[in-house]
Amino acid sequence: MQPPQSSEVTLSLRADPAFLQLATSFVERAAMMFGLGRDEALALTLATEEIFTYLCEGIGSDSPLVMTCASGGYYVTEEFHFAAKHFDMRAFNLTARASFEDETAVRETGLLIASRMVDRFHFAGNDTGLRLTLVKEKAYPFAPDVEAPIAKPLKEYSVREPHPEELKLFVSLVNAHYRADLTPPGFAFPGKIVDMVSCGEYAPEIAVDDSGRIGGGIVRRWDGTRLVEFFGPYVFNQPPGSSIARDLVDACINAIARSPAVGLITRYPTPELPQEYFEALGTLFFPGVGGVTELTAFYRHLEEDTGATVWSHPSIEGFLKDEYRRLAFARELLPVREDGELPSPFSVLSAEFNRAGRGVTLRPVWWGSDATELVAAHVDILTREDISGLLFEMDLGKPWQCHFSPALLECGFEPRLVLPYAGKGDLVVFQRRMGEPLR
């Protein structure tokens, strides 16, 4: 069968329950055309049913809606795009009931139900339009249960991109030499990694000699539009003093040196990481074998810092000052205050799910006087979903977002690290300490 010529199909319709079957049929057929298996296509179709019904309630049956299915190589995305003016923003909240008027409605919402059926899920928007995106990945076989070849010290090597078979070999070597929590997501599935590289999600480079022996490698990927994350460097059986790790990091940096990236981060550093290239940014907790592990994120800024002004709530000012001093970033902190003005009565949060990592990243959409109750409700509902990694990203370039600080602290979140220039301004990443009861 020839692969489809187009990698995107679009359906324009109204958010009217009468079109539900049309919407689900469109998604099911598109998903299968883009290579999802029957089970995955069905899951995406069921998620569509939930979302479409939910949007019919939220934006009204006269409102135009554009549905787009696209192939991402190893996954299919489904995007709902609609005008902001038709949407009650409170429906962004995972905790929102299907109808704001019906307090007796079931507690679970369409968004939450849909999130269980897909691998990733996020909501984003601006003044002109809102986008709700579902991502469903293809199913791949696990790596075959065969021993990885024994890696030998390399005398001379070059660093370059691997071809697909070398890539699978590299994957098997990484899996043989490193703990699973230090490997990139998906490394249990070699075929998936080949597809991820082919569609540009991962960019690996390996250290290899003329005979094709692999001595190490590194994998990078974009994290948003201004940050690049890498995994590794991985080094296999090389003698002490080998320069492979440094050469891999050099290659990784040089590949993005003239790109739009402003920072390079690793959240899962290997012991071979040449730390002189990086700054310890802060620590994050991860669920690991035998309990929670704490890993230091290492960061490298890629540009000359031109200094900036950021907004700050008094409750996190001490943290910010300490971090900026430690990292030597020039920042003027402008305090946000509440001077008795009337706040909005409601807050809105968007949630990005990563089912594989059992994590959710919350981002502010709107701030109001119910911020503490809303954050607490999200913690409650997500904890019951067995989501253990709760992150909250606050953009210090947007003063209103800083008003969430007291609510977060009250709900067990702590500011863990600052990502320079990762939003409109710097981003502060809060993490909720795992296992902490809701106060």
Place this chain on the structure above:
Amino acid sequence: MTLWSVERLLPEYIKRFEAYVPSKPDPELMKLFGCSHLYRLNNNENALGPPPESQEVLRRFEQPRIAVYPSGDCYYLRQTLAARFGRHPDQFLVGNGANEVITFVIKALCEQGDNIVTADKTFAVYEWVAEFSGFEARLVPLKDFAFDDEAMLARIDERTKVLFLCNPNNPTGTYWNVEKLRRFLDAIDNRAVLVVDEAYCEFVEAEDYPNGMQLIEEYPNLIVFRTFSKMYALAGLRIGYMAGSLGVVDAVRRTCIVYSVNTLAQEAALAAVNADDHVLRTRKMVSDGKEFLRKELRRLNLNFVTGEGNYVMIRLPISDTLAYRKLMAEGVMVRTMTAFRFPNYIRITVSTIDVMEAFVTALRKVLR
């Protein structure tokens, strides 16, 4: 329903690009980084300032003349350059800095599907202009910190229109001697244009350094770039130029924006063309500064790369961007080399001894 999105209108090669963010003005930086002074060692500017002849022109300039457009093609400056280098005035094309001339050349010669060839670790503007104009930039790794002639030749194909050679290379200071440059031009065999960027040629003291202006006579596909920003310290006025055979300059002139070079810049540059004493004084300052730095950097046990040009590249045991921030707090601004694909290196402009001393003191403190 069509929702507005500027992204839908952008060519793919523009979507990949992020706008370059220049540094803030000095007073803003000093406020942000909390320093009381700022030594700018990031742009290879000349600490001695413009030649006295240019300074005199600027002092005497009659302000009412600002109301009148400048010479659209830098008429008198081209006459002076022609006399200085023994060429025809039409063999020169002046731009608002050499960067503008790079754009003229690429616009004139390249069309969709074409490519340029240059090095991976050199002045970034050749690569940037090509890529944001939608042309492929083929980047050849440096060999021993120098442009690799054989590897560059191997990357030429029928769609290669321009090769860019930075001679001496910024930031490594390596250069091709006249014999190597001739061999390279012979091997190109008129298949493409070779641009030799000689932005730092006036700093070079090596005797076998080629004089591009003379080679133009023999090689009609050779273009030479020069600037008044570095040796002649007219960076704030933005003026640079290219020289080549009559045919190639005439072709590039078709894409040139006339009136882009202001009157002050033209007249200050004209006065600088023959300022040979200024060149000698600057070379002495650079030579003294380099000698001082070599000694101090060895004392700090730091590796460095220095050749021709008024700059030195230093390898640090920490991230160059972190060093930049810490040095800024000490009132010293350097150029990080990550964007030049030399991670953990900084490049500093060689300046007067007192400034070099201040730099070394700050560096010692940062690395402590």
